[in-house]
Amino acid sequence: MSATAVDVLVKADHDKVNYLLSEYAKAPTTEVKQQLAYQIIRELAMHSSKEEEVLYPAVKSAFGNEEYEKLLEEHTELKKALATLSSMNADKSEAAFDAQVASVKRIFEAHYKEEEDxxxxxxxxxxxxxxxxxxxxxEKAAAHAVTRPHTWAPDKAPLNKIANMMTAPLDAAADIIRFAGNVPSVNPPAV
Incomplete structure (x- = not known):
């Protein structure tokens, strides 16, 4: 595996989510919205998992506990919003579903802009x-990144890595059902 700089990888993850959010805004039906929301949940859960395992311990080592805890708090807020979205059905209340996606988008945008800038x-x-x-x-953490928001799971090393390694296979099985056997990969168009 040839290494890519972490800032490039983090930005690529952010770009995937932004692409999915822009596609959601144009979605013609609740069925399409539901599938896009599932993809948003999946991408953000994986991204958060990788950051908590790799980036945030580096932040803690470099700058101490205060910044580390702040970042984890932001992820906790995002995971809670994603868990709520994951439990919703776009067909039952499109307005409530749209509002929850908007909440996820607001939390994500504040987080990624601070992170990148x-x-x-x-x-x-x-x-x-x-x-x-x-x-x-x-990149290695992607192999055992969870694809669902697990608000109950530890977010600090080493327990987060253990929980991820145990939970990721269950998430993968659930994704097969959620995505009808065709788990999508997200490739936003080049800008």
Missing amino acids: VELPKLLKAEGVCKMKLGEEF
């Missing part, structure tokens, strides 16, 4: 931080 550049300037090494670890 402040947290990542600051981390990558810290002494002893290698963006290629972090990128390699981030």
